[in-house]
Amino acid sequence: xxxxxxxxxxxxxxxxxxxxxxxxxxxxxxxxxxxxxxxxxxxxxxxxxxxxxxxxxxxxxxxxxxxxxxxxxxxxxxxxxxxxxxxxxxxxxxxxxxxxxxxxxxxxxxxxxxxxxxxxxxxxxxxxxxxxxxxxxxxxxxxxxxxxxxxxxxxxxxxxxxxxxxxxxxxxxxxxxxxxxxxxxxxxxxxxxxxxxxxxxxxxxxxxxxxxxxxxxxxxxxxxxxxxxxxxxxxxxxxxxxxxxxxxxxxxxxxxxxxxxxxxxxxxxxxxxxxxxxxxxxxxxxxxxxxxxxxxxxxxxxxx
Amino acid sequence: xxxxxxxxxxxxxxxxxxxxxxxxxxxxxxxxxxxxxxxxxxxxxxxxxxxxxxxxxxxxxxxxxxxxxxxxxxxxxxxxxxxxxxxxxxxxxxxxxxxxxxxxxxxxxxxxxxxxxxxxxxxxxxxxxxxxxxxxxxxxxxxxxxxxxxxxxxxxxxxxxxxxxxxxxxxxxxxxxxxxxxxxxxxxxxxxxxxxxxxxxxxxxxxxxxxxxxx
Numbered sequence: 128x129x130x131x132x133x134x135x136x137x138x139x140x141x142x143x144x145x146x147x148x149x150x151x152x153x154x155x156x157x158x159x160x161x162x163x164x165x166x167x168x169x170x171x172x173x174x175x176x177x178x179x180x181x182x183x184x185x186x187x188x189x190x191x192x193x194x195x196x197x198x199x200x201x202x203x204x205x206x207x208x209x210x211x212x213x214x215x216x217x218x219x220x221x222x223x224x225x226x227x228x229x230x231x232x233x234x235x236x237x238x239x240x241x242x243x244x245x246x247x248x249x250x251x252x253x254x255x256x257x258x259x260x261x262x263x264x265x266x267x268x269x270x271x272x273x274x275x276x277x278x279x280x281x282x283x284x285x286x287x288x289x290x291x292x293x294x295x296x297x298x299x300x301x302x303x304x305x306x307x308x309x310x311x312x313x314x315x316x317x318x319x320x321x322x323x324x325x326x327x328x329x330x331x332x333x334x335x336x337x338x339x340x341x342x343x344x345x346x347x348x349x350x351x352x353x354x355x356x357x358x359x360x361x362x363x364x365x366x367x368x369x370x371x372x373x374x375x376x377x378x379x380x381x382x383x384x385x386x387x388x389x390x391x392x393x394x395x396x397x398x399x400x401x402x403x404x405x406x407x408x409x410x411x412x413x414x415x416x417x418x419x420x421x422x423x424x425x426x427x428x429x430x431x
Numbered sequence: 432x433x434x435x436x437x438x439x440x441x442x443x444x445x446x447x448x449x450x451x452x453x454x455x456x457x458x459x460x461x462x463x464x465x466x467x468x469x470x471x472x473x474x475x476x477x478x479x480x481x482x483x484x485x486x487x488x489x490x491x492x493x494x495x496x497x498x499x500x501x502x503x504x505x506x507x508x509x510x511x512x513x514x515x516x517x518x519x520x521x522x523x524x525x526x527x528x529x530x531x532x533x534x535x536x537x538x539x540x541x542x543x544x545x546x547x548x549x550x551x552x553x554x555x556x557x558x559x560x561x562x563x564x565x566x567x568x569x570x571x572x573x574x575x576x577x578x579x580x581x582x583x584x585x586x587x588x589x590x591x592x593x594x595x596x597x598x599x600x601x602x603x604x605x606x607x608x609x610x611x612x613x614x615x616x617x618x619x620x621x622x623x624x625x626x627x628x629x630x631x632x633x634x635x636x637x638x639x640x641x642x643x644x645x646x
Contacts, residue, residue, distance in 0.1 A: 138468065138470045138471070139470045139472050139485065142534070144528075144529060146525035146528045146529065146538060147525060147529065151525075196524075199524075199525075200522050200523045200524045200525075200564075201521075201522065201523020201524075201525075201538055201540055201563070201564025201565055201566075202521065202522045202523045202564045202565060203522075205503075205520075205521075205522045206522055208502070208503040208505075208520055208521075208522050209502040209503060209522060209524070210502075211502065211503045211504045211520070212501055212502050212503060212504045215498075215499045215500075216499065216500055216501060216502040216526075217500070218500065218502035218524065218526050219502040222502065261500075261526070264496070264499065264500050264526075264530060265496075265500065265526070265529035265530045266496040266530055266531075266532045266633050266635070267496070267528070267529050267530055267531045267532045267533075267534070268529055271529070400532075400534055401532035401533075401534075401630065401633075402534075403470060403485065403487055403533065403534065403629065404629060404630065405441070405472060405474075405483055405485055405629075405641070406627035406629070406641075406643075407625070407627055407643040407644070408441075408474065408481050408483050408643070409440075409441035409442040409483065409642075409643040409644070410442055410643065410644040410645075411442060416643055416644050417474065417475065417481045417483075418474075418475075420472050420474035420481075420483065422472065422474075
């Protein structure tokens with residue numbers, strides 16, 4: 128980490144968080160995609176071999192994310208302590224669900240059982256939801272704690288999962304079915320709606336100026352490249368234009384990549400802290416009290 | 432019940448940073464880490480500008496978000512209101528750092544010394560390896576509070592069982608005591624002044640009260 132030496136007057140303003148770096152972001156990026164893929168694999172109507180491959184890929188993504196975060200924590204050899212606070216900690220719950228994911232996932236791959244595939248899909252959704260709640264539980268980061276961040280993280284994980292499933296099917300040569308293409312199209316619509324709801328809600332409720340600047344700059348590109356373009360490609364594939372496998376692959380990869388960039392942007396670049404504030408400037412001498420001071424914030428009427 | 436809280440009279444704080452230095456001396460925090468800081472806030476527009484000194488640290492919240500998110504139970508809220516960290520349980524995941532809306536927590540991943548890689552004699556003597564790679568923050572000088580339990584002395588009244596920052600404050604801006612004790616100095620001060628708690632809208636029930644005017 129580069130040293131961060133703000134001036135005295137800058138200390139109260141929101142600062143970009145510096146404790147969760149790309150390794151933590153990778154857990155949300157890979158883990159979210161993996162959880163989404165497990166759920167999609169359970170219901171996408173893939174053949175037995177493709178389902179096994181999809182489940183294996185989902186498990187690998189989740190394992191990759193957890194490994195990255197293991198390398199980030201300060202005391203990795205105590206990592207088992209993560210299981211000590213199931214009552215309120217979503218990080219504990221994520222770790223517990225991860226055990227269920229790997230256990231049921233391994234059984235589903237070896238047995239090929241449809242029931243177990245559905246169970247691992249449910250576990251994948253629980254993992255994805257746990258990750259979304261980990262972010263939302265962090266009151267110190269306004270962009271994360273906004274309630275609309277939860278559906279955004281879940282929807283992008285599901286869309287990325289469908290994107291992965293379509294890409295895998297296209298690469299396997301079988302070509303994705305109409306059902307899967309339609310599912311991705313629906314999930315794209317849901318994700319863009321969640322994104323707009325999140326950004327609008329955050330702007331209305333008030334947030335650090337720097338965080339809004341990052342998100343506002345990212346939004347148009349995310350909507351165009353991450354939604355508009357893949358939607359056009361998907362429609363082309365659905366109406367039967369030539370090269371269906373390649374167009375589906377392109378759409379899948381675009382959805383996955385845009386989701387990953389969005390999560391990196393949210394976890395790293397837009398993650399500004401709450402900052403510190405004074406509700407009432409103190410009375411000094413004969414002068415009156417001053418108005419509140421909240422450096423670095425864009426305040427909206429009624430917002431906090 | 433007992434709940435220890437801190438009062439900070441913003442009318443009195445002169446921004447001298449003596450509390451910052453006292454905290455550093457009492458807790459031997461590494462370079463770049465200050466559990467107690469005094470912020471210098473400039474507000475308003477010329478010619479109506481103001482400068483406010485704002486001492487900040489862990490707010491020892493009544494409903495601490497750091498405690499909720501901690502996956503290891505390393506962070507706990509004690510019966511007397513102090514939010515404590517067990518360094519032997521903490522895994523350094525930084526979830527509590529993200530959950531704290533007061534920038535009160537930090538993690539140091541490798542030893543840091545004031546002058547390069549080698550510690551001065553005083554640093555070597557006070558170096559605590561248990562604090563490397565784990566979350567740390569202001570403790571309200573909990574060793575002193577625990578000492579009060581054993582000796583019958585009163586935190587906020589007897590200096591040896593009062594947080595170092597409060598003892599050091601040159602202007603008497605900082606106070607400490609049991610808010611559930613009607614006779615405590617903090618209770619009396621809060622009864623006769625107007626005060627706020629920072630980011631109260633987040634539901635954290637902070638244990639630090641900022642006094643800004645008379646009632």
